[in-house]
Amino acid sequence: MTVELGLFALVLALAVAAITFVVPAVGVRRNSPQLMTVAVSGTLTLFALVALSFGVLIRSHLVSDFSVRNVWENSHSMMPLVYKFSGVWGNHEGSMMLWLLILTLFSALVAAFSRNLPNDLRANVLSVQALIATAFLLFIILTSNPFMRVFPVPGEGQDLNPILQDFGLAIHPPLLYLGYVGFSVCFSFAVAALISGRIDAAWALWVRPWALLAWLFLTAGIAMGSYWAYYELGWGGWWFWDPVENASFMPWLAGTALLHSALVMEKREALKIWTVLLSILTFSLSLLGTFLVRSGVLTSVHAFATDPTRGIFILTILALFVGGSLALFAWRAPLLRAGGLFSPISREGALVFNNLILTVATGTVLTGTLYPLVLETLTGDKISVGPPFFNMTFGVLMIPLLLAVPFGPMLSWKRGT
Template sequence: MTPEIGHFALALAFALALIQSVLPLMGANRGMLLWMQSARATSIGQLVLVGIAFGALMKSFIVSDFTVINVASNSHSLKPMLYKIAGTWGSHEGSLLLWVLILTLFGAGVSLFGANIPETLKARTLAVQAWISTGFLSFMLLTSNPFDRVFPPPADGNDLNPLLQDVGLALHPPFLYLGYVGFSIVFSFAVAALLEGRIDAAWARWVRPWTLAAWVFLTAGIVLGSWWAYYELGWGGWWFWDPVENVSFMPWLLGTALLHSAIVTEKRDAFKSWTILLAILTFSLSLLGTFVVRSGLLTSVHAFAVDPERGLYILFLLALSIGGSLALYAWRAPMMEAGGLFKPISREAGLLVNNLILGTATGTVLFGTLYPLFLEAVTGDKISVGAPFFNATFVPMMLPLVLLMGMGPFLSWKRADLAGVLQRVRFIALASIVVTLVIWYIQEGGPLLAYISILLAVWLLFATLREWAMRIRLFDVSFTDAMRRARNLPRASHGMTMAHAGLALAMFGFIGSSAWKTEEVVFVAPGTTIEIAGFDVMFEGVERVRGPNYFADRGTLKVTRKGQAVTTLFPERRYYPIAESSTTESAIRSTLAGDLYASIAEPASEDAELSGAWTLRILYEPLVNFIWIGSALLMLGGGLSLTDRRLRVGAPKRARTTSATPTPAE
């Protein structure tokens, strides 16, 4: 009965979405307050109903109801409870239901926390959000029902993909979707503003917190996916430029540009057209990612390999959403006022260059991702565009952006004194060069681009800290007074400092683990010793162990350095008999200086298997943990900015004047 309740709740949610997509919009056009306010009830009702459906599917997974096809295909009675719950969103149908749940969550959020938003703008925004809900609910009900039954039911399930049975990947989709779908409400605000014909600083103030929240969640989702790939897949990398990785990265890039563009619209009433266009394109790329992973176009560990007919339905929704919104933008954008003027040397100009670089970088990633698909469709030839292309195009493009990020906060609005700015940063530049030369002396080798990148990372870190110190007048006043000034700074200011410093630290990890990584892939038997990065690693052999729903071959590696014991590593090769597949569980010794990383693979040959030999991959990844530390600071900085009261309150309503009209004598 539970699955039928869930299915019925989805049908009712679809009916509410249809009402919400029409009635508030008509009310806004006709000035009918009750019709506009109906969006509050319908948006909350959608959230409750989709929540009931999601809860029903989760219960079916928890109790292992194998009469539901989705449960039978993606669960097993012996699977640990955490992964039974994660199985709720581990399939195409379940992940789509999670997508719609988050879509309704953001719509209800605007209804509940948007008290200061004008009724007409709120009604139009929620109507546009309902258009998106209508499309995805209809898609789910017509082609991807998560509650389809099977009779007779199987005795047990087929199990979830073993690669997905991991804590990191259990959390990765919810955070990723909170980011993807979070940009839907920004898209809805943009389309509503175009329909209303009113885009100003107040609108940007209302949009910024939703943009920031989506950006923080998307950052968390990408980082969790990267962390999972690093320790789970056994190859020792954290980014592969996989097409499905790219389709999550592109909205992040444009979302970053959107976040900064909205600041200019709010502060200077400029970049209105930029902000609207970025809001449309960011969510459009989120929809593109949904199409790519569900169309069957790509084969990836992240992709849902489903039939192309479902992909055609999403392609129709994609064309309707993107085409319609861009057509509306083309019609309305020329009517927008230009806003505040600024000189070529100013903070506005710096943020404009920021937008141009991020937009170009996004276009480069989009081209590299989709070009093989277009080529195959036109000529039938299959090619792959991988890391060499992206490293040669994307990375050099981002280095000027890092230079600009360090200098940008020192620029004033409207017009900046370039000589004064250079005076402030000259010692930072000198200190960055000195630190880079020290690293070059210690490292004794590596590509030139790595040292240029390190120089810019150090520059960004020092410049960010210097700008924060100037704000609180550190070293110019007493320490007590400086801390008082720090407490009085807006939280968004602290958040910006934390995020920029986090990016600088993450760059250390990106560069160190890419430019100076050491790797050995060797054929080992018990007693074999490998020397790597000053460590001696002895392979002692493999033993068979049993898990809740798998068998594992667990290796033992004794690690020493200059004769002193350091640690023991236990990499595993797991076999899941129900799913008939294997996974690699790496073993990692982590320090700030770097990771010693080991994984084992099946014996290379039958003769090797008889002799007890295995294939061992062992790596030393310098500074790799700075990726996770820096990424955590990025997210904490965004979260701290969200707590700034200025972002949560938005534009205040004007108080009604109740006093009598003053007389001339007054």
């Protein structure tokens, strides 16, 4: 019965997410404050429902309820409590639930800490967040329901993959998800700005703390994963340029660039359009990472439960969000006014240089990650692009950045002499 409560909460969450997406958006259009405030209550309700559902899943794992397929497949009654707990997200369904929980958590945080935001911006941001939640709720309910029952009820579970029975699993995925799902907030702010066609330095002031928070978690998550891969034999050491590692590294690189360009925008009102584009790209890379890891199209040394049929669904979500936001960008970005002037040798100039290198470096990592996939689709050849490729490209591109880093902060704003 409790288990059905979890599924029920999830379905209810889908309805709430759809309402939280539609009603505030209509409210902004009609300029109705009543409709816009639905965004806040809707977002908080959505988080409560997803948290309830996640709590039910945790409970099923902790009490080893093997009538739930997900628990039966990934748990064992004799497992230590910490692995029963972390095993919740040591499988596809649970991992997506964690993704969703963190997404709605960030939405709720935005709803709670955005009282000083203009009403329409706040409504638009929360509406976009709810749209992302709707897509992933549909994905979970239709393809990855963690509350599926199994009958007759097995007496014992099939155990968690032994390589995942490690404390690393308890902290690495949550940190990583707090990082790359956190960038969804920047994405929603960017889309909201494009919808309203207005953007100023205050926008960067609101976005930068969220970008910084997500970036900190992502950094910690990657570092933790790196440490785990270092002591786990056969995972290629602390950094292996494995597709799954790259999937988390690309949003990190783009996010680092975003932090810097948002700074220029906040202080000098320059690079507005670029900052909006970077916000979209960073979260798009997070979605791409989710797709690469969850669909199993790329081979990785790390242990993941994958199912190719689900890949199509995530690919559709990816295409809709990336395509949709970029189309919106192409349509609306010309409306945003260009910002302040600065000389090439100045703090701004140095930050543009930083952004150029980071985005081009992201491009090389993206190429190296997707190239085997493209080649296999076209010719059937299976290849691996490993450390030698990345050392030759990414490594070389980082040299000018490292040379410039000590001098950048010494330059003054506007013109450096």
